[in-house]
Amino acid sequence: MTRYLLTRLAQGVAVVLGAVAISFLLVNAVGNPVDALGTGAQLTERAHRELIHQYGYDQPLPARFADYLSRLLRGDFGTSFRSEDSALALVLRALPNTFLLILVSVVLAWLIAAPVAIRSVLKRDSRSDRVVRNGLVVIQGVPDFWLALLLVIVFAVTLGWLPAIADGSPSAIVLPMCAIALPLVSTFVRMLRSQLLEVMTSDFVIAMSVRGLSMRKIVLRHVLPNALPPIVTFMALQLGWLLGGTLIVETVFGWPGIGDLAVTATTQTDLPVVEAAIVLTAAAYVLCNLLADLLVVALDPRIRVAGR
């Protein structure tokens, strides 16, 4: 068990290092941003050279990477080019907002998806099951940022029930949450359904139904708990994918998360913030996956016995 977790930890560190390398290459591959400012009345030749020296762009690439790494290890992600805040603080302020949004959206999506999937398994291949599943295929293709705008038209503009932008009120989370959750429902149902069907082929299910337990009871009490561990792993692995949709929806609502931050930083060429966003998102992903590993061990006693 310890050895398994240590391996996973080492893999996690490798992933974060990879993210560090990618963010470094991304920012340094195209020359230095000081040149892009140009020289002239606003920026003298001398100030230009000083800026290049100040940001270390006169050093060779490997030396800069080493410097970048050692800075990161000390928790120094640099200062935003646009404000006086440290890039680390900006990202750390945005990350919890993004995770909150993902969390409520995922919970909402599961609240809808779980009953649908269980019903679909119980009434497998019935007419209503087919209708629901076809409906889910249609929902899956709906672009979330477009859905977000449609929700704004209906609930914010026409009905005036909910705020269209994140104004700090608690109700501001409702529309972004719905826009992210609805497309997720389709994926979650398909996933849980196929997991449930797989567990249903186990011998214990046949044994139970022979002993006269109702199918409903078997699925809810015995099949569902067995289908959960792979789903926890899946959810953690797909966190990056969950984040993807959230990023764009955030920009629609001005939700102060990592997506909004990254888009703003990008349009302003705020490179330290760009770097910090990539590295810290990858680190958060690794952390969540380690937690999911522990959760799976807690959910599935067989793994503990096997001493993986």
Added chain:
Amino acid sequence: MSVTSIRLPGRARGALSARRRRWPTSLVVGVAIVVAAAVLALLGPLLLPDPNHQDLLTAALPPLSAGHPLGTDALGRDVLAWIASSIRISALVAVSVVTVAALVGVAVGLLAGYVGGAFDALLMRLVDLQLAIPPLLLFICAASVVGRSLLVIIVLLAIPSWVPYARVVRTRVLVERERASVAAARLAGASHLGVLVRELLPATRSLVIVLASLQLGWILLWETALSFVGIGVHPPSTSFGYMIAQGRDALAQQWWVVAFPGLVLALLVLASNLIGDGLGEQLDVEVEVTDA
């Protein structure tokens, strides 16, 4: 896009093609949508106004106006013409990205599965990395540095897109290389390259076809999302995302500028999913993919 589960053909390879004569409904509907979109995209330049033509005299016309069946935006650009032109560019981007991704991914997957060892381990770490950095975050951040021409966008989108091919092909090759036919080919004097191309590559065909048709939809969504946040395809090139973003400013007055491009986009993504599912059924493989 990442693969969450794969089901491989259960029976011998040759028996697959003749098994079902009728096309599954999902495939028929999907192909019908694609054909309709293609007709619109190809006839657009002949019948519709220039999508970039602005005319404030005919600005903000509602749908079903004379000469503008889907209305015009706040600058008088024809929404239908914009959609037709966006289909062309989106299709160009999606097909290019999927082609590049499939070629690279299949080659890497074949090698990783066949050679194994350090190369394989390196590949799996790359897969971890691809999962850890949300592609959209990478695109957004990269766009700040490398600009945003059509070619740059295609290259950017291709960077994480080859990974799912490498994963499914690798898994398939790990199974296939243990077959007696592979050992027989080697004994008969076939080179490693010969085994890869003639024995292992054909076995991955249906998986790659299904994955590619599903991936087209995701690439469409990515391309549009980038253009929506203002760092993707931009005028004079047209994109659904750009028009949706433009329409956002006048959401209350001109809902059609947002609604119609999004609807067509949703239909195209739906078509990609339907064709992927239908082909999977036809070829008897199942590739469950998720991403955004």
